[in-house]
Amino acid sequence: MSIEIQIIFDNFWKLGNKSRQRDFLIQCVVKGSNQMISRRSNTYSYFLSYMGEKYRVCQQYLLTTLDIKQKFLIYTTNNCSPLATALSDSRGQVIPKNKLNEIIVSKLHEFIKKLPAVPSHYFRASTTKKYLPAEFMNILRLYAVYKDYCKTNNDTPVSKYFFRKVFIEEYNLGFHLPKKDKCRTCSKFDNIINLYGGSSQDESMINHQQHINDKEDCKAITRSLCVSFDLQKVLNTPKGDNMNLYYSRKFSTYNLTIYESRNQNAFCYLWGETIGNRGCNEIVSCIYNYLIRVDQRQSITSIALFCDSCAGQNKNKAMFAMIQYVLKFELKCITEIKLTFLLPGHTYMPVDSIHATIERFIKKTTVWAPSEWPPIIRNARTNPRPLEVIELKSTEFLDWKQFSTTFFPNILKTETGERVMNSKLKSLLFIKIDEDVDIMIFESYKFEECPKKLKVIKKRGRFVQKPTLPKKCYERKLPISSAKFKDLSDLSKNGIIPEKFHAEYYDMNSTETIRDCLGESDIEDSDVSNIIVNGLMIFFYLLTKVFLLLT
Numbered sequence: 001m002s003i004e005i006q007i008i009f010d011n012f013w014k015l016g017n018k019s020r021q022r023d024f025l026i027q028c029v030v031k032g033s034n035q036m037i038s039r040r041s042n043t044y045s046y047f048l049s050y051m052g053e054k055y056r057v058c059q060q061y062l063l064t065t066l067d068i069k070q071k072f073l074i075y076t077t078n079n080c081s082p083l084a085t086a087l088s089d090s091r092g093q094v095i096p097k098n099k100l101n102e103i104i105v106s107k108l109h110e111f112i113k114k115l116p117a118v119p120s121h122y123f124r125a126s127t128t129k130k131y132l133p134a135e136f137m138n139i140l141r142l143y144a145v146y147k148d149y150c151k152t153n154n155d156t157p158v159s160k161y162f163f164r165k166v167f168i169e170e171y172n173l174g175f176h177l178p179k180k181d182k183c184r185t186c187s188k189f190d191n192i193i194n195l196y197g198g199s200s201q202d203e204s205m206i207n208h209q210q211h212i213n214d215k216e217d218c219k220a221i222t223r224s225l226c227v228s229f230d231l232q233k234v235l236n237t238p239k240g241d242n243m244n245l246y247y248s249r250k251f252s253t254y255n256l257t258i259y260e261s262r263n264q265n266a267f268c269y270l271w272g273e274t275i276g277n278r279g280c281n282e283i284v285s286c287i288y289n290y291l292i293r294v295d296q297r298q299s300i301t302s303i304a305l306f307c308d309s310c311a312g313q314n315k316n317k318a319m320f321a322m323i324q325y326v327l328k329f330e331l332k333c334i335t336e337i338k339l340t341f342l343l344p345g346h347t348y349m350p351v352d353s354i355h356a357t358i359e360r361f362i363k364k365t366t367v368w369a370p371s372e373w374p375p376i377i378r379n380a381r382t383n384p385r386p387l388e389v390i391e392l393k394s395t396e397f398l399d400w401k402q403f404s405t406t407f408f409p410n411i412l413k414t415e416t417g418e419r420v421m422n423s424k425l426k427s428l429l430f431i432k433i434d435e436d437v438d439i440m441i442f443e444s445y446k447f448e449e450c451p452k453k454l455k456v457i458k459k460r461g462r463f464v465q466k467p468t469l470p471k472k473c474y475e476r477k478l479p480i481s482s483a484k485f486k487d488l489s490d491l492s493k494n495g496i497i498p499e500k501f502h503a504e505y506y507d508m509n510s511t512e513t514i515r516d517c518l519g520e521s522d523i524e525d526s527d528v529s530n531i532i533v534n535g536l537m538i539f540f541y542l543l544t545k546v547f548l549l550l551t
Contacts, residue, residue, distance in 0.1 A: 004050050005065050012066050022076045022086030028062060029077050044077065100158060107155050108166060111146055116249040116487070117173055118515075129172045133236070136175055136246070139164055148243045224302040225294070228349035229258040229287065231278060231313065232358065235373055240366035244496050249484040251505075253373050254278050255358075256286045259351035264384050266354045267293075268377050271392040272370045274477045274508055281473050283313045284322045284400040289390070291323075295331045302336040306349055309341040311422060317412070320439070321404035323430050324456070328437045329466045340427040340445075357381050369501035394474040403470035407456055414441070414452040428454070477509065485510035 015021050030045040046062045047054040063070060079087045117130035136142050143163050150157040158166075167173065236250035254276075256269040269286040276282045287305070294300050307314045323337050342349065361380035367373065374389045381387050412420035420441060429440040429451065440451035488505040491497045497505070 008048055008050060008065055009067065019086055022080075025066075025068075025073060025076045026080050026086060029073075031077065100162065101156075104156055104158060105166075107150070107153075108146075108158055108163065109170075111149055111247070112167065112171055112173075114247040115142075115173075116247060118249075129174055131174050133250075135236075138175055139167060142167070145243060145246045149247075152243060224304075225300050226261040226304050226306070227258060228261070228306040228351040229256060229290075230308060230349060230351045230355070231256050231283065232355045235362075235367075237370050237373070238366075238368045238491065238497055239362070240368075242366075242496060244491065244494070248487040248491055249481070251370055251480070251484070251488060251508075253370050254282070255373075255377065256283060257351050257354050258286075258290050259349075259354050261350050266351075266381070266387045268354075268387050268389045269392060270374060270377065270389055273480060275392060275394050276397045276474060276478070278313070279401075280313050280316050280318045281400055282397050284318050285397045285473075286392070287319070288322050288326055288398070288400075289396070291326050291334070291337075292330065295334050298333050300334055302338075303334060304338045304340065306340050306342060308349075309344050315341050315422060315425065316401075317404040317408045318400040320428065320454075321407045322400050323428075324407050324437050324439065325403070325467065327430050327432050328435070331432075335432040337430045338427060339430070341425065354381070354387065358387075368497050369504045371501075371504060394477055395472050397473040398470040399473050400470050406467055409455075409457060413455045415455050416452070417455075418452070420452075420454065479509035479511040479514060481514040482510045482512050 012021060012024055015024060027049075028047055030047065032043050032045065044059070046057050046059055048057050048062065048065065049055075057065075059070070059073070063073065076086060081087055115132055115136075117132055132142070136145070140160075143160055146163060147157045149155075157163075232255040235253040235255060237253060238245055238250065252273040254271055254273070258267045258269070259265070267290060269289070271282070291303070294303065309315055319339070323339065327334065327337055358377055358380045362376060365376060367376065374391055378386050378389045412422075414420060424443045425441060426445055427442045429442070431438050431440070437456075439454040439456065441454050442449055442451050485505075485508060488497075488508075492499075492502045492505055
């Protein structure tokens with residue numbers, strides 16, 4: 001290849017733009033009419049320019065020099081303007097009939113971004129996924145809310161298919177499903193059989209049968225006053241069918257319900273998120289208040305408390321220390337308290353019937369402000385009597401967690417020095433004997449089990465004086481997140497929340513340092529450990545398979 005041809009080739013392809021290359025070709029072609037009788041309508045002459053001079057060449061020479069196809073050359077010569085320039089390319093300028101308007105798509109993204117998505121309270125450190133409140137249920141329900149949103153704003157909604165595609169592919173969002181009463185032990189049993197087959201099936205069958213027996217034995221336990229307590233799922237405010245409420249953050253109200261099976265008394269301890277959190281100090285403070293009230297009846301000597309195995313709220317040293325303290329120093333008539341933790345996943349208790357009654361009652365009820373919850377819950381039951389609602393203040397929550405160091409070391413041990421595993425703990429029996437309290441622990445629900453005595457810190461001369469009550473957890477009301485405060489304020493300003501309730505929301509304090517998290521608290525003490533154990537089990541199983549293949 002000569003240097004001249006290479007220069008022409010380089011100059012052509014350096015143009016880069018298709019339109020400019022077509023202009024180059026048009027300058028290389030001269031179109032002339034046929035003077036002779038011929039079937040041709042036109043005759044084309046081809047030229048290449050070099051150093052200011054034109055050299056006539058054949059078509060094939062032109063195509064080879066520029067390394068182009070004949071089709072491209074013919075299309076260019078047939079589609080040029082009268083001014084000898086290439087026509088603009090019209091491809092891609094026709095909008096497809098099924099193409100969505102960018103404004104409609106942007107409105108869809110605006111709707112999804114406005115949804116009150118929050119990180120998981122328990123797994124926010126290991127995942128960036130955010131979750132929508134349980135009332136959205138699934139994508140179909142969310143799509144119905146989106147259509148109502150578009151109808152209100154006179155917008156055109158996208159199709160269900162496109163909505164699902166955008167939601168799944170462009171947003172890391174999920175729907176929150178309560179974990180309560182999902183049995184980890186039963187699931188683990190099924191997984192072991194599927195994973196290992198018959199080799200471990202017999203042993204797992206025995207373990208699973210023991211698990212079922214423990215569940216039945218647990219339900220058969222009774223005492224003089226049988227009491228069950230549990231925290232109801234979060235009561236969100238405002239609550240209603242108004243479409244604007246779906247994508248607004250809501251104020252959380254907590255309800256710890258205590259139910260006495262014998263006389264059907266039910267006590268609902270109620271507080272909002274500005275009054276306190278829902279950790280162990282709040283739950284233990286409610287139980288402390290309840291035990292004092294029961295002792296004042298002067299007719300109860302023994303109480304059996306039943307609850308789930310949530311380590312963060314019920315099965316912890318704060319609860320043990322409170323019962324130890326109140327039984328030893330404050331209760332006059334009650335001499336025995338037994339605290340039983342039900343098997344994770346099999347935690348149906350009589351108190352759940354109270355929660356079901358409340359949820360049925362409020363299913364179609366609109367609640368605009370936190371102050372409406374007490375009368376609503378009180379009237380949720382009429383037979384045999386209304387529910388008793390106790391509204392708590394911030395100053396009523398005591399720091400029992402810190403107080404527990406007065407009675408127990410960091411690691412719980414028996415009198416014989418044996419370490420007490422929290423996950424194996426099934427129940428504790430607190431017995432008042434001669435102004436002292438012995439704590440017996442049980443690792444099974446069977447009556448024939450020999451209990452072990454829990455070791456308690458003893459001071460010289462024992463406790464001659466009554467210890468000071470724990471300090472208060474909060475001296476003032478707590479703030480809510482700034483994002484939540486903005487949503488609640490906007491609902492008030494827009495007139496969605498009735499004016500008479502505005503002051504309740506405007507009086508709340510807010511801060512940027514608080515993050516909204518999911519409103520469920522149903523993680524039990526064995527959940528995290530079971531996840532780790534199952535993961536390790538699968539890992540070692542796969543490792544064994546790889547080793548056998550290599551050998």
